[in-house]
Amino acid sequence: MSKKKLLGTLALVICIAMVAGLLLTGCQGAGGKKGESGKFTFVIAQYSNATEPFARKVVEDFQKENKNIEIDLQVVGWDIIEQKINTMVSTKQAPDLLNFSYFSRFVEDDLLMEVEEVISPELKEKFYDSFYDACKIDGKAYAMPFLASIRSLYYNKAVFEQAGITEPPKTWSELIDVCKVIKEKTGIDPFGIEMTNFEGQAFFAYFIWGNGGDFKRDGKWVINSPENIEAVQFMVDLINKEKATNPQPTAINRDELQKVFGQGKLGMLITANFFPTILKSEAPDCEYGIAPIPVNEGKPPMSLGVQDFLMIFNSTKVPGAIGKFLDFFFEDSRYEEFMNIEGMLPATETAGKIMAGKDETIKQFIDLLPVAKFYPLTDPKYGEMRLEIIKACQEAILGEKTVEQALNDAQKKAEG
Structure with missing residues (x-):
């Protein structure tokens, strides 16, 4: 092969590689995970009158740090949330991220992502093992713990x-x-x-x-x-x-x-x-x-232990953005503040240790978890x-x- 042909071939290979790289970057985003920018819907249940102000503040703070991500936050009362979700799902408008009291029906209908495709390994390690295991069906986690009560x-x-x-x-x-x-x-x-x-x-x-x-x-x-x-x-x-x-x-x-x-x-x-x-x-x-x-x-x-969940619907186009938001939401001091506002028990062991060390009553509740039974x-x-x-x-x-x-x-x- 002549020197001229060799240089031409090398140039072609480099161009192909560059195009492939650009395509890959466009698909994955800067952080290497699909859909790290864009808009997603987050439906959260209203636990108290303090839920919406806190959730909106978290979303606002997150969006200030992540200007390429927009969150449509919807805070819904427990008395109507099941009906709202059913309507959203049946009309093909499922939320991207949902806080709800059960998830198995959505797994049966093949509507949820495996959470480990979305959340960071660091966040996964924070959860109490017993809480995280309760999110699994056939060994795969289709939800993550959000909070608990006893x-x-x-x-x-x-x-x-x-x-x-x-x-x-x-x-x-x-x-x-x-x-x-x-x-x-x-x-x-x-x-x-x-x-x-x-x-x-x-x-x-x-x-x-x-x-x-x-x-x-x-x-x-x-x-x-x-x-x-x-x-x-x-x-x-x-x-x-x-x-x-x-x-x-x-x-x-x-x-x-x-x-x-x-x-x-x-x-x-x-x-x-x-x-x-x-x-x-x-x-x-x-x-x-x-x-x-x-x-x-x-x-x-x-005792009755009640755990509510977060789940990601597989219709989402921005799993990477959701993963970023979840890391932000579950940051220990921010998540601890939410638990204190709502009077709930944390699903993360890191926040649990912090809260138990500050409040004897909370420690008392956390100590009850070993005798807790859960809904199926x-x-x-x-x-x-x-x-x-x-x-x-x-x-x-x-x-x-x-x-x-x-x-x-x-x-x-x-x-x-």
Whole structure:
């Protein structure tokens, strides 16, 4: 080959390489990950009145540092978020980044990215292993932990003092006795129960787990197990026979009950570790105590651990930009601030250590995590069955069906 031809060939090779490089850069962006600039939609649930101001400030701060990324932030109330998401998905307008209480149904419909395609290794290492493992289906993580809460029994100290009660109930029989005394000596509703679509499944969980029951066993739904029937019957009797609860549990949600408690009109309520933050803001004069959730005699202690998730829909065009934002959001001091504002437990071990070192009450809640049980969120039918379980409990409370009939019907739906 002549020198002239050799130089021509080398020039052609260099040009091809340069074009390939430019194409690759255009696809990946400066940081080497696809879609590191552009616009994405972030739908986040409203945990409190403080959620939106905080989230908007985070987005604004992020966009100042990343002028090539625009975030369409949508803060949606828990009472309508499920309907909104269903509408967005069915109309092919799924959000890019979503904060929600379950994700398995979206995996079943092949709508989510594996999060490790998006998040940095440094962020992945921050999460508690148990939280991150709960985001996996068939060994692959399709969501990431966002935040967590743990449930306890809160009791009004003034009501207890007025009734002459010195200790909160530990067992179901003690719960009935304490409720009777509160009712007789104060006239105040002793114990709060909600059975609405807001969070009725939580009260189902408190009672079935407190009796050795469960949602599923060995991979199969067991809604109508003997333990569950006995537990729901106890709850129904507490409402209808003992008259130990707020009236009309099917018509008042958890947030409304929390306000009643703060007003001194409710003796006891099972709710989450964010409740002290709400009381401090809305009812600063309310003196309360915290105790484990009562269980049936001889049953082990338990609590409900609730984890909400972040997930990335595979329709997104900017996974790289989302990855950048997640690193920014979960920066320890920023994430700690969010947890403190909302009264939640952090999903990252790094923030957990910081918060536990500063606050003994938070440490107390974090220490409860080993006895926590979780909803079967990795089952694609959970979203549907959550509503079926609430419906069954409502039917039993309202006397439309016996407890056994209602749970049998819910079980048929689970098996269908």
